[in-house]
Amino acid sequence: MNIYRYEQNPLVTPADVKPHRPDFEVIGAFNAGIAEYNGEVIMLLRVAERPISPDPDVVLAPVYNVERGELDLFPVRLDDEDYDFSDPRVIVRKEHAPSFEYLTSLSYLRIARSKDGRHFTIDDKPFVYPSQSLETFGIEDPRITQIGDTYYIYFSAVSPVGIGESLVSTKDFESVTHHGMIFGPDNKDVLIFPERVNGKYYALHRPTTKSCGRPEMWIAESDNLLYWGNHRHLIGLRDGMWDSGRLGGGAVPIKTDRGWLELYHGATKDNRYCMGAVLLDLNDPSKVIARSGSPIMEPEADYEQNGFFGGVVFSCGALVDGDRIRMYYGAADTSMACAELSLSEILNSLEAV
Amino acid sequence: MNIYRYEQNPLVTPADVKPHRPDFEVIGAFNAGIAEYNGEVIMLLRVAERPISPDPDVVLAPVYNVERGELDLFPVRLDDEDYDFSDPRVIVRKEHAPSFEYLTSLSYLRIARSKDGRHFTIDDKPFVYPSQSLETFGIEDPRITQIGDTYYIYFSAVSPVGIGESLVSTKDFESVTHHGMIFGPDNKDVLIFPERVNGKYYALHRPTTKSCGRPEMWIAESDNLLYWGNHRHLIGLRDGMWDSGRLGGGAVPIKTDRGWLELYHGATKDNRYCMGAVLLDLNDPSKVIARSGSPIMEPEADYEQNGFFGGVVFSCGALVDGDRIRMYYGAADTSMACAELSLSEILNSLEAV
Numbered sequence: 001m002n003i004y005r006y007e008q009n010p011l012v013t014p015a016d017v018k019p020h021r022p023d024f025e026v027i028g029a030f031n032a033g034i035a036e037y038n039g040e041v042i043m044l045l046r047v048a049e050r051p052i053s054p055d056p057d058v059v060l061a062p063v064y065n066v067e068r069g070e071l072d073l074f075p076v077r078l079d080d081e082d083y084d085f086s087d088p089r090v091i092v093r094k095e096h097a098p099s100f101e102y103l104t105s106l107s108y109l110r111i112a113r114s115k116d117g118r119h120f121t122i123d124d125k126p127f128v129y130p131s132q133s134l135e136t137f138g139i140e141d142p143r144i145t146q147i148g149d150t151y152y153i154y155f156s157a158v159s160p161v162g163i164g165e166s167l168v169s170t171k172d173f174e175s176v177t178h179h180g181m182i183f184g185p186d187n188k189d190v191l192i193f194p195e196r197v198n199g200k201y202y203a204l205h206r207p208t209t210k211s212c213g214r215p216e217m218w219i220a221e222s223d224n225l226l227y228w229g230n231h232r233h234l235i236g237l238r239d240g241m242w243d244s245g246r247l248g249g250g251a252v253p254i255k256t257d258r259g260w261l262e263l264y265h266g267a268t269k270d271n272r273y274c275m276g277a278v279l280l281d282l283n284d285p286s287k288v289i290a291r292s293g294s295p296i297m298e299p300e301a302d303y304e305q306n307g308f309f310g311g312v313v314f315s316c317g318a319l320v321d322g323d324r325i326r327m328y329y330g331a332a333d334t335s336m337a338c339a340e341l342s343l344s345e346i347l348n349s350l351e352a353v
Numbered sequence: 354m355n356i357y358r359y360e361q362n363p364l365v366t367p368a369d370v371k372p373h374r375p376d377f378e379v380i381g382a383f384n385a386g387i388a389e390y391n392g393e394v395i396m397l398l399r400v401a402e403r404p405i406s407p408d409p410d411v412v413l414a415p416v417y418n419v420e421r422g423e424l425d426l427f428p429v430r431l432d433d434e435d436y437d438f439s440d441p442r443v444i445v446r447k448e449h450a451p452s453f454e455y456l457t458s459l460s461y462l463r464i465a466r467s468k469d470g471r472h473f474t475i476d477d478k479p480f481v482y483p484s485q486s487l488e489t490f491g492i493e494d495p496r497i498t499q500i501g502d503t504y505y506i507y508f509s510a511v512s513p514v515g516i517g518e519s520l521v522s523t524k525d526f527e528s529v530t531h532h533g534m535i536f537g538p539d540n541k542d543v544l545i546f547p548e549r550v551n552g553k554y555y556a557l558h559r560p561t562t563k564s565c566g567r568p569e570m571w572i573a574e575s576d577n578l579l580y581w582g583n584h585r586h587l588i589g590l591r592d593g594m595w596d597s598g599r600l601g602g603g604a605v606p607i608k609t610d611r612g613w614l615e616l617y618h619g620a621t622k623d624n625r626y627c628m629g630a631v632l633l634d635l636n637d638p639s640k641v642i643a644r645s646g647s648p649i650m651e652p653e654a655d656y657e658q659n660g661f662f663g664g665v666v667f668s669c670g671a672l673v674d675g676d677r678i679r680m681y682y683g684a685a686d687t688s689m690a691c692a693e694l695s696l697s698e699i700l701n702s703l704e705a706v
Contacts (some may be wrong), residue, residue, distance in 0.1 A: 078626060099565045134586065135563075161586045162566035184540070184571060184584035186562045187567065209539045210492075210563040212452045213515035227580035231537035233514045 010335035030330030061102035122316025189248030290350035307332025363688035383683030387670025415453035542601030660685025
């Protein structure tokens with residue numbers, strides 16, 4: 001696969017983002033939803049910030065307090081034997097493992113804008129910040145589907161009752177309308193198709209199950225984007241392959257003459273995240289036509305291999321212009337980067353299912 | 354609480370049900386959905402059957418094969434150290450614990466009919482049997498909501514990709530229309546309200562989450578019963594109380610002049626299942642008004658304390674006639690029983706939230 005990584009990569013790093021309050025530090029600006037608006041490329045960053053702890057033996061866990069409209073910071077001592085700090089993203093109370101008790105950072109959405117798709121200017125303030133009871137641990141990994149002049153923005157809403165997927169919409173990237181949680185917990189990696197197919201809206205989604213089953217891709221349908229049903233299992237993990245540990249949708253499905261092309265992420269059990277693709281029937285996206293035998297992109301550059309959580313390329317949005325795909329992606333749960341790939345080369349690389 | 358358990362209890366036991374094939378045995382006839390149709394009480398039993406193993410050292414795990422339209426029986430040796438058989442309901446592959454690999458029985462739905470609500474005649478054949486790829490491990494714990502002349506029947510659909518809630522409908526308890534999975538995995542204990550409230554249908558549901566959160570009750574809304582959204586968390590577990598371990602909806606919500614009364618099950622961490630109640634606002638069921646401080650019913654009778662999984666009363670349906678509630682319930686994951694309670698006594702017992 002021919003991959004052209006931009007010379008400017010990483011395009012946005014945490015150092016480029018001013019924290020939203022002085023006692024916080026930005027540790028990630030990554031996994032951005034992508035849209036084109038008003039002649040510019042919009043990168044809707046997931047910004048992750050953590051409180052700067054005055055005591056090196058204490059972690060401060062940020063939690064949004066809906067009643068007070070501001071963050072609470074819960075101190076947890078690093079030498080407290082009731083807790084496990086081995087995953088830098090979460091604080092696990094050992095008796096409740098593998099569930100987490102707190103996140104170590106708060107994520108929210110912030111806009112970066114660019115005329116050329118390579119040089120971005122970052123807004124001074126958050127665009128979508130936790131405000132609901134289902135968002136008190138933060139909002140993560142946005143995707144953007146444009147339908148007409150409306151941009152539907154949906155993201156993982158994280159709170160002590162689980163992780164679900166919530167929806168907001170905007171027409172101007174200034175004001176936002178909230179539409180509530182569209183996929184109940186546990187769910188992530190929702191991708192809404194950009195047009196109706198045979199009269200129905202479709203969305204990919206990724207339940208995380210506990211009873212049985214694995215983190216795999218499902219598809220659902222809707223007639224209004226708010227209410228979803230007819231949930232069906234779409235593609236599963238493949239033992240011994242690049243998507244053997246977990247997988248989930250990445251970019252908004254791309255309409256091609258051969259079918260709907262979904263660029264998705266897959267990870268091995270040791271959390272090496274690559275990007276691959278799956279092709280779905282143009283008239284019935286619940287039918288899988290072909291799929292990547294090997295990744296279309298692997299974490300190889302330094303900024304992909306090293307970071308807050310290294311060995312990760314994770315796209316939440318791409319722009320298509322003829323045969324050229326500009327795939328924006330989060331690198332190492334830290335920064336944003338972009339790579340260009342050929343649409344026809346990806347399609348030709350897929351193996352019939 | 355005054356509880357009148359029928360003298361005929363248990364009303365249906367596994368011994369009353371003929372297995373659907375000669376090489377199987379019925380181990381449960383329980384957790385029935387309840388409806389009134391054609392002057393009769395319909396008990397839509399969850400029947401659990403297991404293959405009789407010719408080898409006492411081998412368990413046969415039943416799995417529906419959609420292509421062949423019949424069951425596969427997978428042998429697992431009881432001395433295979435890769436597996437854990439300590440929970441009689443499931444076979445756990447230790448490396449995947451706590452997820453299960455197989456169920457030990459196959460559940461499906463079968464009709465029992467009664468003129469007096471106490472003496473039931475059981476149909477010879479299954480009414481709803483696994484037929485879809487999301488049902489290959491069986492279908493469990495049906496509930497029935499009557500809207501007009503249509504009976505909406507929904508149940509846990511269990512398969513290797515998780516447990517979700519699927520919907521069928523009937524007008525005559527003979528033919529059935531399938532409507533697909535309405536709540537994706539992991540989800541159980543869905544209860545659809547019997548009428549629109551302020552123009553929307555509502556349903557209670559019970560996600561099982563893995564990331565964080567506990568098995569608690571949520572509410573969602575719909576405009577067509579098929580597609581659901583605006584998921585909100587409704588009530589949570591209460592440490593040290595009868596519903597400290599898990600909870601979920603039980604009977605279809607009952608409309609009273611004080612609000613929607615939901616009879617729900619709660620269990621302690623050591624799996625003692627009781628029934629209690631929660632009262633929801635008549636015009637906005639996402640608002641909780643009052644709730645049981647102590648259970649309205651606990652497992653006390655011998656047939657409730659002893660069985661396949663003892664210490665369980667678990668209602669999936671009740672009939673209301675003035676102040677009298679006939680609460681049908683599964684006892685010890687084995688049999689069906691019924692108890693009469695006073696609606697006003699339950700309402701008066703609730704504690705304001």
